[in-house]
Amino acid sequence: MVEFTPKAAGPVPPAEVPDVELYHPKSWWTKYVFSQDAKIIAIQYSGTAILIGLVALVLSWLMRLQLGFPDTFSFITVEAYYQFITMHGMIMVIYLLTALFLGGFGNYLIPLMIGARDMAFPYVNMLSFWIYLVAVLVLVASFFAPGGPTGAGWTLYPPQAILSGTPGGQEAGILLMLSSLVLFIIGFTMGGLNYAVTVLQCRTRGMTLMRMPLTIWGIFTATVMALLAFPALFVAGVMMLFDRLVGSSFFMPSLVELGERLEYGGGSPILFQHLFWFFGHPEVYIVALPAFGIVSDLISVHARKNIFGYRMMVWAIVIIGGLSFIVWAHHMYVSGMNPWFGFFFATTTLIIAIPTAIKVYNWVLTLWRGDIHFTLPMLFALAFIVTFLNGGLSGLFLGNVVVDVPLSDTMFVVAHFHMVMGVAPIMVIFGAIYHWYPKITGRMLDETMGRIHFWVTFVGSYAIFFPMHYVGLVGVPRRYNELGDLLFVPPSIADLNAFISIAALIVGAAQMVFLFNLLWSLRHGKEAGGNPWRAASLEWQTPVTPPEHGNWGKSLPVVYRWAYDYSVPGAKEDFIAQNDPWPEEPERAPV
Amino acid sequence: MTDLPHTNAAPERPAGLSGITTDWASDQTAFKNVSWGKAMMWIFLLSDTFVFGSFLVAYMTARMSTVVPWPNPSEVFALHIGGVEMPLLLIAIMTFVLISSSGTMAMAVNFAYRRDRKKTALLMLATAALGALFVGMQAFEWATLISQGVRPWSNPWGASQFGASFFMITGFHGTHVTFGVIFLLIVVRKVLRGDYDTGKPGFFTSRKGRYECVEIMGLYWHFVDLVWVFIFAFFYLW
Amino acid sequence: MYFAVILVILVLGSVAFHLLSPWWMTPIASNWGYIDDTLVITFWITGAVFAAVTLFMAYCLFRFRHKEGSKAAYEPENKKLEIWLTAATTVGVAALLAPGLYVWSQFINVPDDAGEIEVVGLQWQWNFRLPGEDGVLGTSDTHLITSDNPLGLNPDDPNSADDVIIEADDLHLEIGKPVKILLRSIDVLHDFYVPEFRAKMDLIPGTVTYFWITPIRTGEFEILCAELCGVGHAFMRGLVLVDTAEDYQTWLEEQSTFAELTGAGSIKTASRSGP
Numbered sequence A: 001m002v003e004f005t006p007k008a009a010g011p012v013p014p015a016e017v018p019d020v021e022l023y024h025p026k027s028w029w030t031k032y033v034f035s036q037d038a039k040i041i042a043i044q045y046s047g048t049a050i051l052i053g054l055v056a057l058v059l060s061w062l063m064r065l066q067l068g069f070p071d072t073f074s075f076i077t078v079e080a081y082y083q084f085i086t087m088h089g090m091i092m093v094i095y096l097l098t099a100l101f102l103g104g105f106g107n108y109l110i111p112l113m114i115g116a117r118d119m120a121f122p123y124v125n126m127l128s129f130w131i132y133l134v135a136v137l138v139l140v141a142s143f144f145a146p147g148g149p150t151g152a153g154w155t156l157y158p159p160q161a162i163l164s165g166t167p168g169g170q171e172a173g174i175l176l177m178l179s180s181l182v183l184f185i186i187g188f189t190m191g192g193l194n195y196a197v198t199v200l201q202c203r204t205r206g207m208t209l210m211r212m213p214l215t216i217w218g219i220f221t222a223t224v225m226a227l228l229a230f231p232a233l234f235v236a237g238v239m240m241l242f243d244r245l246v247g248s249s250f251f252m253p254s255l256v257e258l259g260e261r262l263e264y265g266g267g268s269p270i271l272f273q274h275l276f277w278f279f280g281h282p283e284v285y286i287v288a289l290p291a292f293g294i295v296s297d298l299i300s301v302h303a304r305k306n307i308f309g310y311r312m313m314v315w316a317i318v319i320i321g322g323l324s325f326i327v328w329a330h331h332m333y334v335s336g337m338n339p340w341f342g343f344f345f346a347t348t349t350l351i352i353a354i355p356t357a358i359k360v361y362n363w364v365l366t367l368w369r370g371d372i373h374f375t376l377p378m379l380f381a382l383a384f385i386v387t388f389l390n391g392g393l394s395g396l397f398l399g400n401v402v403v404d405v406p407l408s409d410t411m412f413v414v415a416h417f418h419m420v421m422g423v424a425p426i427m428v429i430f431g432a433i434y435h436w437y438p439k440i441t442g443r444m445l446d447e448t449m450g451r452i453h454f455w456v457t458f459v460g461s462y463a464i465f466f467p468m469h470y471v472g473l474v475g476v477p478r479r480y481n482e483l484g485d486l487l488f489v490p491p492s493i494a495d496l497n498a499f500i501s502i503a504a505l506i507v508g509a510a511q512m513v514f515l516f517n518l519l520w521s522l523r524h525g526k527e528a529g530g531n532p533w534r535a536a537s538l539e540w541q542t543p544v545t546p547p548e549h550g551n552w553g554k555s556l557p558v559v560y561r562w563a564y565d566y567s568v569p570g571a572k573e574d575f576i577a578q579n580d581p582w583p584e585e586p587e588r589a590p591v
Numbered sequence B: 001m002t003d004l005p006h007t008n009a010a011p012e013r014p015a016g017l018s019g020i021t022t023d024w025a026s027d028q029t030a031f032k033n034v035s036w037g038k039a040m041m042w043i044f045l046l047s048d049t050f051v052f053g054s055f056l057v058a059y060m061t062a063r064m065s066t067v068v069p070w071p072n073p074s075e076v077f078a079l080h081i082g083g084v085e086m087p088l089l090l091i092a093i094m095t096f097v098l099i100s101s102s103g104t105m106a107m108a109v110n111f112a113y114r115r116d117r118k119k120t121a122l123l124m125l126a127t128a129a130l131g132a133l134f135v136g137m138q139a140f141e142w143a144t145l146i147s148q149g150v151r152p153w154s155n156p157w158g159a160s161q162f163g164a165s166f167f168m169i170t171g172f173h174g175t176h177v178t179f180g181v182i183f184l185l186i187v188v189r190k191v192l193r194g195d196y197d198t199g200k201p202g203f204f205t206s207r208k209g210r211y212e213c214v215e216i217m218g219l220y221w222h223f224v225d226l227v228w229v230f231i232f233a234f235f236y237l238w
Numbered sequence C: 001m002y003f004a005v006i007l008v009i010l011v012l013g014s015v016a017f018h019l020l021s022p023w024w025m026t027p028i029a030s031n032w033g034y035i036d037d038t039l040v041i042t043f044w045i046t047g048a049v050f051a052a053v054t055l056f057m058a059y060c061l062f063r064f065r066h067k068e069g070s071k072a073a074y075e076p077e078n079k080k081l082e083i084w085l086t087a088a089t090t091v092g093v094a095a096l097l098a099p100g101l102y103v104w105s106q107f108i109n110v111p112d113d114a115g116e117i118e119v120v121g122l123q124w125q126w127n128f129r130l131p132g133e134d135g136v137l138g139t140s141d142t143h144l145i146t147s148d149n150p151l152g153l154n155p156d157d158p159n160s161a162d163d164v165i166i167e168a169d170d171l172h173l174e175i176g177k178p179v180k181i182l183l184r185s186i187d188v189l190h191d192f193y194v195p196e197f198r199a200k201m202d203l204i205p206g207t208v209t210y211f212w213i214t215p216i217r218t219g220e221f222e223i224l225c226a227e228l229c230g231v232g233h234a235f236m237r238g239l240v241l242v243d244t245a246e247d248y249q250t251w252l253e254e255q256s257t258f259a260e261l262t263g264a265g266s267i268k269t270a271s272r273s274g275p
């Protein structure tokens, strides 16, 4: 690696970086509630995200109940079903994954991993969380609004989204959804600016870009992408609010709804789709890249081996991030857009498979000749590789424009994106929580509960989503609350659906074990100590665990190497901490 | 404790391209001698560019895809003075006002670094005044258009998207200007109080105030002007 | 350790499921066999990759699991290997893309001898229009929609009069005749989807979209809506029947033209040329 060691450099006294004037909390409120400490904010973000995520999980049960056992549950009306899938999808993608990866892990890990005392702008960081919370509340409010939440599908395609044929279209539902999104974007932007600036400008001495853990690379790239992708959603949302509230016609052509002419005219529904997917595709990588980064670190630590091909990994992340801005129309192959676009977007889409492939290979090659400990984080990391591989490959069907034609808008698509987004990154989230929980709380999560949780979730969710591909292959469309009597669908499909639903219920139940574990281990988990996994990256080298406000005590650590020095020949241990000057002696022992 | 963040910047680097990359990849900071605040503003402006970009692209597609004819700007935006029609007169003035406000802002920044509080404050006040004037004229233009029957859902001359996109985009830009004015006034107050000489911490942020705040403010202001130039071109000249 | 075993089971299980399970694409009824072929090619390539990578992983897990005193190797990079892998993947991608794009170019180029029919979607039913004798569809406009002109045809357009209107009833197609299906919606997005035809395309209000097929086997096929269009989405069904030439003619005789429906124009039931 780039062995540039700042020779003269001793530990950096805090005052040497003048911008670090931490806000020192004066009361309980400013310490724990309106805290400006990135670590507290991270926990607030994660907690909120997980809670709202559970709502989405429950919704997925209800959806599965309806699909598995049609017309058994009278309360799941057609309207209700569409409201469920919409909220389920939107919550999972935006309010759970995006918030948890960037707001949660980003806030906690960035300052610790790059050796900063806090985010660059703690105050703005705090605002970011509170605005996110308001966005979530507005979203929740729509469940109680007259007419209920919107049932337009998480893609919110107009004209349907704002017409009376759709639940919440003419009531408050869609308005609350759009407002909530706008709020989320504003809140995220505040956080995102922080993450970006912190990574770029606040690294400690010796922490060059090419020594940053891949976690940081993933989160950083995702943040930058989000800052450039969310504007498109913001604009689309504002324009749709205009159409719905003041009767403009951006997305609304002249149309006759259920017999009566509407005042609209001349707008273009396709324009919305382009705006949405210009945001939407980068978005799916925004939730994927942090997972890529984190999983690389998990594998490296628990296989006691440096991540294979670090530079390639970094470049792959950056290239994927860049490419994902020019593939959006692969969601619109059958949308009626100019068919010639198909050639371009199919090509770019499949090209993305190449850098992604490199990442997959390097993860596996990191295992090769490793010293693999099957710890909980490792189990989840391995599960991620398999499920992501599976889901990514099914993406190649959809990316290859002509193959997408029969599969588009069928359950095959649903299976694809659950495998690749609803399972793989979720696996990483779990793995990451098992991995960093000791740093956050000072205690380990319970092993047995963890293993139960893992095996059920892994095997279970594969059992849910692998067969689902074949439901789609038969031709069952997505967003159907029941199949009724479709001529071409064999009755056996009903049984398959029932099976999937049961699996889903079981997997969901397993999550409760996890939540219990989270709370139980707070008290009863066994003491972890500062560095239970004997990991090299900086966050494990804090003077105290859990790290306090300011992270590093008197003086910042100095970094002498990359984050992956495991099993280095001749070293006294099988890992060398990033701030360990080995083989030389430190001028001053880092405090 | 000098005020320069990077007294301890890494050792000398190779020249040329490799120099640039090493610089970028070096420890601590990617952009040498760029303070956090300035970096943040730049990144924010980049993001904001995408917002306005999306707005304008949406406007262009709307304008190009409508079947009904688009109102002719030079007539719509004409100013009637004593019976004679002055196409684009008001807009010309507005644009001039905004551009000159950029000028005063630039001078303010200059004086700020010379620690000349009075001149800085005066020039910033001038900038704010020009900004307010701009918003005022915009309000006037909205009023005239509305009185002529332009609505987001219709207008006397053609495609309804004209009104909608006009109000939406100029409105969004006007909001930017308004916020700019407000922040200008706040900074002016700090300048006059001498916060930036004493390095008095901000009320919320508890960060030491530095004259750089004036420059960061300036970055935002120039950006808003730049955006206006594009809006001007796309709405009034196209 | 078990993990390795589980992975092997996973791969074998998935392959078995793929080969043995009864669930597969419905028997095709259009000329788009090529699409199926491309899909099958994709299955082979991706399946092979999935098996290869997963099994290799399983091997690593088994072979390099932690044992007392075992130590990992230290090898940051291996440029040569990485380049080889990248190259191989690129080949794989190309192998997928080439047939895909080739078939796509056929999909978007409508043959000149294709007849035209129009599908008009609305919440939540399918309507159809055939060009009638003159083989030309009259112009239409949502502003003209009334209770007795539900598709908004233009009465002043001479081409409209003989257009055959099929309101919320079955569509018939003639076997072996390529047909360009024009898609029009009068309210929201819909998607004309017949699983047996493989092809599908969105209907967009304010625009006319299209795709083309040649029916290759007679029978009854279900028309589904594949784009969320409100609460009726799942129930927006229709039937398309692929007939032999004779059956098709007899069916066509029974249909009524725009003129007849609106009372305007002379009654003509003489032999009509279909699409």
Ligand code: HEA
Pocket (backbone or CB within 6 Å): A155, A284, A285, A287, A288, A330, A331, A349, A350, A352, A353, A356, A357, A360, A388, A389, A391, A392, A393, A395, A396, A398, A399, A400, A404, A407, A408, A409, A413, A416, A417, A420, A421, A425, C045, C046, C049, C053, C089, C092, C093
């Ligand atoms: C984390 C989220 C995530 C990720 C990473 C991906 C990854 C990919 N997705 Fe997916 N996708 C979604 C989330 C995601 N997707 C969502 C949410 C939707 C649905 C939205 C909606 O409509 O509701 C969707 C829908 C979707 C569509 C639209 C389908 C339709 O609506 O008709 C398409 C089409 O191109 C597509 C393609 C791809 C491709 C090609 C990749 C590639 O990046 C995958 C690349 C990875 C691999 C290929 C595996 C590793 C590669 C190797 C081991 C090399 C060997 C491979 C070869 C032989 C070449 N996805």
Ligand code: HEA
Pocket (backbone or CB within 6 Å): A050, A053, A054, A056, A057, A060, A061, A063, A064, A067, A085, A086, A088, A089, A090, A092, A093, A096, A097, A152, A153, A154, A155, A414, A418, A421, A422, A423, A426, A429, A457, A461, A464, A478, A479, A480, A481, A504, A507, A508, A511, A514, A515
């Ligand atoms: C990350 C995203 C994500 C996740 C995790 C899930 C999880 C699940 N989803 Fe969902 N889903 C979507 C994103 C996601 N989904 C999207 C975007 C849509 C499209 C909506 C639309 O069409 O508009 C969709 C639609 C969708 C449908 C299609 C509805 C239709 O088209 O008719 C179905 C049907 O079975 C379904 C089922 C499930 C099930 C059974 C689960 C799970 O139960 C799987 C098993 C559970 C786990 C793998 C654990 C998950 C963990 C949590 C939920 C978080 C809790 C967090 C902590 C405790 C840390 N989902």
Ligand code: CUA
Pocket (backbone or CB within 6 Å): C121, C124, C189, C190, C191, C225, C226, C227, C228, C229, C230, C232, C233, C234, C236
């Ligand atoms: Cu029509 Cu869905």
Ligand SMILES: [Cu+2]
Pocket (backbone or CB within 6 Å): A280, A281, A284, A327, A328, A330, A331
């Ligand atoms: Cu995509």
